Amino acid sequence: MPTPTMQASPPTARLAVNGGTPVSTTPVPFMKPQLHREDIDAAIAVLESGMLRAAARCEELERRFAEMSGARHGLTCSNGTTALQLAYGALFEPGSEILVPAWTYIATVSMVVAAGCTPVFVDCLEDTFQMDPDDAARKVTPRTRGIAATHLYGCPVDIDAFQSLAAKHGLRVVYDAAQSHLARYDGRGIGAFGDAVTYSFYATKNLGTGEGGLLTVNDGALAREVALLRSHGETEKYLHERIGFNYRMNDITGAIGCSRLDRLPDETAARQTAASRYDSVLAGIEGLSAPTATPKAEAVWHLYTVKLDLSRFTCTRDEFCAALKAEGVPTAVHYPRATVDQPALAAWNRHDTPVASSLSERVFCLPMHHALTDEHFRIVEESLRKVAEAYGA
């Protein structure tokens, strides 16, 4: 009788970062250049018309974007930061406490400070990365007047929970949707919820115009107030009834926005398909978790953020990402430092948001855009498996 031999498992392929053969020598594009010929033509038409200031194309963008987001009024502005500043300026009294996410882009919080308010940091949830409504409820005080919540990475927060917290305590709510164009919640566009929803059209956003921003609101009086703040409080030519700013968009940007908006629903659907494909890949790899969407939310996946269980690997997140890059998969880290831990916000950090503070060591984003191909998914899947196996604890 021949002695049975053990079936040897195939040796782990040597990582490209250690001199092995990469899965692909052509990297998967992390993002996709977004301008098409028709966008450029739309901008040129405005330049040729000579009407460069905010006019018909900005108004068209306001109307169409608001309608597609489930909101009554849209107001274009110069960027996502000024959109927040306009919303906060119209809704939050200086001196108020405002509940803010500990895990977001800094503008959500820094503009609360710029509005003369006190940011009170709320932790995020481990599985969705979104602001935790239970922690928010614990942090309400008699001085709390508002909530500034981010629909982060393209995924809405638990809007039901935040709206009921707001109703219970009489709070105003601003949702920062800089990363969540056309996201939906409970079957409706996110513009249907809260007092104001703000957007960024920065170059890399799902709808990018270079720089640009927009707010949606449902209250006509609030829309008028925001329009005043946006343009030096001017009620008629050279009559200024409020202190305001110049935070206007221009029609070149408006035209690019309108042109790109035609494609946004299809591009959003492609991102959603890409996220489902990544979900299936990650379900089969120990130690990596796919992002979970909030119940009732339809996310639009501006960023697809993966979490590493570091106890299952012998490497750091940065080493894991360097190995992926060498195989042909570029990644990014959003964010390498939690907002709450930014030096500029140290005065408001009470060190009571442990999930947010620890996420910065454990997350990375995979390439995400509307033009990922079967070949790109193959490269990402093989690379993730190879790197996870090589560094498996």
Ligand SMILES: Cc1ncc(COP(=O)(O)O)c(C=O)c1O
């Ligand atoms: C969540 C969030 N809020 C606000 C902003 C600010 O937008 P902008 O860069 O257009 O000022 C960004 C931009 O990255 C963002 O991601």
